[in-house]
Amino acid sequence: MIRYVCDRCQREIADRESRFVVKILVEPGDELQPLTEEDMDEDNLHSISETLKDLESQGVESLELSRPVQHRFDLCEECRSHFLQDPLGSTSAEQLDFSEN
Numbered sequence: 001m002i003r004y005v006c007d008r009c010q011r012e013i014a015d016r017e018s019r020f021v022v023k024i025l026v027e028p029g030d031e032l033q034p035l036t037e038e039d040m041d042e043d044n045l046h047s048i049s050e051t052l053k054d055l056e057s058q059g060v061e062s063l064e065l066s067r068p069v070q071h072r073f074d075l076c077e078e079c080r081s082h083f084l085q086d087p088l089g090s091t092s093a094e095q096l097d098f099s100e101n
């Protein structure tokens with residue numbers, strides 16, 4: 001039997017209780033340009049190496065930022081209403097301590 005624990009209050013959610021799932025997707029607002037076959041033409045290899053140099057100079061962080069990240073949380077009913085009132089935890093940041101798992 002799968003047991004669910006509320007990710008906000010760390011309380012176990014009993015079978016008879018309602019369980020709510022929060023999914024948060026964080027991705028860049030602007031579409032990233034994927035490499036196409038055209039980019040692989042020799043003529044473009046130079047510009048690609050330039051792009052790679054740019055990425056290097058910007059550091060790994062920019063690559064990390066371009067990657068979509070999805071978080072999934074289980075919430076009990078009480079925490080659901082708390083979450084909906086303040087999804088970003090801006091007014092109660094110390095109460096919202098989501099761990100990454």
Ligand SMILES: [Zn+2]
Pocket residue numbers: 006007008009010011075076077078079080
């Ligand atoms: Zn809870």
